[in-house]
Amino acid sequence: MRHVLVLPDRDAAEELAETLVERCGLAEEPQLVRDALAGEDDAEDAQWLVVVEDPDAAHDPAHLDALAAEYEGWREAE
Secondary structure: OEEEEEEOOHHHHHHHHHHHHHHHOOOOOOEEEEEEOOOOOOOOOEEEEEEEEOOOOOOOHHHHHHHHHHOOOEEEOO
């Protein structure tokens, strides 16, 4: 299973990634991916994705939703 958390900017994504390692005990830091909005060339118009690999489905989606919301983001339903 993979959880994708969408954040409004890089700073928020980096902070959330650190928080996930601390609070959820992740073995490795989640992957950060810049996701440019369709049709936008400006670097300001980008979302950042925090990708959490969860092969054992050990992380509660509701908890990840709440953490993402703390940083003005959300968890993308797959």
